[in-house]
Amino acid sequence: MVCCDRSREALRCAERKAAALGISMETWEVDLEVSGTNPLPEDAYSGVIVFRYLHRPLIPFIKKAIKPGGILIYETFTVEQRRFGKPRNPDHLLEPGELLGWFSHWIVIHYFEGILPDPPRAVAQLVSRKPHVA
Numbered sequence: 001m002v003c004c005d006r007s008r009e010a011l012r013c014a015e016r017k018a019a020a021l022g023i024s025m026e027t028w029e030v031d032l033e034v035s036g037t038n039p040l041p042e043d044a045y046s047g048v049i050v051f052r053y054l055h056r057p058l059i060p061f062i063k064k065a066i067k068p069g070g071i072l073i074y075e076t077f078t079v080e081q082r083r084f085g086k087p088r089n090p091d092h093l094l095e096p097g098e099l100l101g102w103f104s105h106w107i108v109i110h111y112f113e114g115i116l117p118d119p120p121r122a123v124a125q126l127v128s129r130k131p132h133v134a
Helices: 008-020 056-065 079-083 098-102
Strands: 002-005 026-029 045-051 066-077 107-116 121-129
Touching (some): 008 026, 056 066, 079 121
Parallel strands (some): 002 026, 045 066
């Protein structure tokens, strides 16, 4: 398992939680938003999980980083989130159907777009499998 973030503090927190649960984890301090670079190796991961993060230029690299047959689990905020608080920046908010559209050629296992309670938040969720090359 590899956990990446540009925040050393966030990675240390993840390391402590993983250790407490007896989970072995590699951490990778990296800024995924450096323009003109691709930090993700191609066909390297059986699964990728993304939560509360959106950097549109990274999407093609995420798609290539997942092995055929691999799983993507993605959840982040939609433009409706402005009603509930942060984030409000449109760069960090999905438009309706945007997440599903990026992975329309993948096998969709789960998709949800709407409002979740406790605390109220507007999100899109996707669980999908990368198809095997024919």
